[in-house]
Amino acid sequence: MRNIRERRNFLKLILYSSLFFYSNQFVLASKKLTNTKILSSLIFKKHIISENHPEKPERIEFIIKAIKTSGLMNIFENFNLTRKVENWIRLIHSEEHINLLKLAFPLAERVSQHAVKICLEGVDRIMNGVNKNIFCATRPPGHHALNTGKDEGFCFYNHIAITAKYIQKKYKLSKILIVDWDYHHGNSTEYFFYDDPSILFFSTHDQFAYPGTGTPDKIGIGKGKGFNINIHLPCQTTNNQIIEVFKNILIPRANRFKPEFILISSGFDSRINDLLGCYNVNDEGFVELTRIVKKLANIHCNDRLLSVLEGGYNLEGNAKATIAHVKELNNFI
Ligand SMILES: [Zn+2]
Numbered sequence: 001m002r003n004i005r006e007r008r009n010f011l012k013l014i015l016y017s018s019l020f021f022y023s024n025q026f027v028l029a030s031k032k033l034t035n036t037k038i039l040s041s042l043i044f045k046k047h048i049i050s051e052n053h054p055e056k057p058e059r060i061e062f063i064i065k066a067i068k069t070s071g072l073m074n075i076f077e078n079f080n081l082t083r084k085v086e087n088w089i090r091l092i093h094s095e096e097h098i099n100l101l102k103l104a105f106p107l108a109e110r111v112s113q114h115a116v117k118i119c120l121e122g123v124d125r126i127m128n129g130v131n132k133n134i135f136c137a138t139r140p141p142g143h144h145a146l147n148t149g150k151d152e153g154f155c156f157y158n159h160i161a162i163t164a165k166y167i168q169k170k171y172k173l174s175k176i177l178i179v180d181w182d183y184h185h186g187n188s189t190e191y192f193f194y195d196d197p198s199i200l201f202f203s204t205h206d207q208f209a210y211p212g213t214g215t216p217d218k219i220g221i222g223k224g225k226g227f228n229i230n231i232h233l234p235c236q237t238t239n240n241q242i243i244e245v246f247k248n249i250l251i252p253r254a255n256r257f258k259p260e261f262i263l264i265s266s267g268f269d270s271r272i273n274d275l276l277g278c279y280n281v282n283d284e285g286f287v288e289l290t291r292i293v294k295k296l297a298n299i300h301c302n303d304r305l306l307s308v309l310e311g312g313y314n315l316e317g318n319a320k321a322t323i324a325h326v327k328e329l330n331n332f333i
Contacts, residue, residue: 036330037125038067038076039118040137047111047140054275054313055140055154063137063309066319072326081117089116091165092158092192093147100149101156112140112156115308119163122306123261127171133297133305135266135326141310143186143265144211153210158188160265160308164199167261174198177259179250179293180205181242181286182267182310183277185214185230189265195224200257202250204242204270206278207232229253235278239285242270246292254296262297262305268312268321275313283324290328305329 045057067076089098101109115138122134142160144153164176178193180186180203190213193199197220207214207230220228231245269277271286297305307329312318 035132035332036075036135036326037122037131038072038135038137038326039122040064040076040078041080041114041118042078043080043111043114044137044139047108049108049154055311057139058315059312059318060137060139062315062319063322066323067326070323070327072323072330075326075330081114081121083117083120085113085116085120085162088120088162088166088169089113089157091169092161093145097147097149104149105151105156108140108151108156112142112145112159115139115142115159116157116162119159119306119308120166123163123167123171126261126304126306127167132303132332133294133329134307135322135329136306136308137322138309141182141267142308143180143182143189143267143310144184145188146191152188153184154311155188158192160186160263160310161189161192163263163306163308164193164261168198171261173260175200175257175260177202177254177257177262177296178265179203179262180265180267180310181270181289182265183270183274183279184210184267184311186265186310187211187213190214190218190228190230193224194218194220194228195222197223197227199224200227200229200254200259202229202231202253203265204231204233204245206234206237208234209277227257233279237270237279237281239281239288242279242281242285243288243292246289251292251296254300258300259296260301260304262293262301264293264305264307265310266307266325267310268318268325269310271312271314271317271321273314273317274311276311277313283321286321287324287328290325294329
């Protein structure tokens with residue numbers, strides 16, 4: 001009788017310890033999957049510029065649909081944030097610009113402000129070790145926004161520039177690399193950091209497209225000289241061409257700069273078949289670009305990398321490129 005009870009207890013012990021072991025393995029496995037997070041908000045569906053405008057709510061809707069069908073829902077989070085970000089916005093934008101936007105485009109201002117909230121939340125999570133890297137599925141885009149009191153190229157606030165300032169002020173990291181692979185030149189990002197050696201701005205774009213800036217001779221001014229890198233890539237640019245530029249120019253320059261945080265202005269209008277672009281870069285191309293930037297983050301800044309959606313106007317193409325990009329961000333093996 002006693003023997004049977006002992007055997008039963010022994011079997012129970014084996015059962016519980018194996019359950020404990022496998023549940024730990026499960027926790028470890030799911031932790032691995034949540035290294036990356038995609039952050040978004042339902043508010044991004046509300047902002048409409050005009051009927052049939054290419055910068056439309058469906059850009060985000062298609063991304064979310066693609067996230068659902070590609071098995072990435074476990075790393076996706078949709079939420080509204082109540083944090084105050086106006087003081088951070090003021091580090092880049094003038095009081096006048098903010099006030100004029102609020103008067104003339106109250107909803108767009110609120111939506112763009114929410115994109116800033118998502119970006120800063122992403123930085124906090126990375127800095128607090130909650131996630132290794134983050135993709136912000138936000139709109140409107142931001143890298144053309146100047147202090148003109150109106151939108152520029154569909155942009156109201158420059159989310160990536162505000163985020164860079166936030167990282168420097170709040171977390172005392174001084175050197176930030178901003179990689180901008182949108183088809184259009186990130187003229188506002190260039191403008192705000194043109195004399196700033198603490199921000200290395202690297203942009204690939206078509207200098208003949210909107211807004212007509214981004215010539216390679218614009219290398220920065222004063223102390224910022226050499227910290228602004230414009231690479232013109234013509235129509236029909238292929239995967240190999242853009243990858244070569246990243247390998248031959250970005251990698252050595254970033255290795256000398258040694259960034260402490262990396263931001264990506266992730267515009268997918270540089271993808272093949274975009275409504276506003278003319279490149280032939282496909283999803284494999286973006287995977288390789290992601291791999292290169294991710295490796296730089298691994299070498300220099302403990303993987304700290306935040307990627308923010310900019311352009312991308314072929315709804316399906318934009319969503320497919322996003323999934324390819326995020327899957328590579330989340331691949332730490
Ligand atoms: Zn663009």
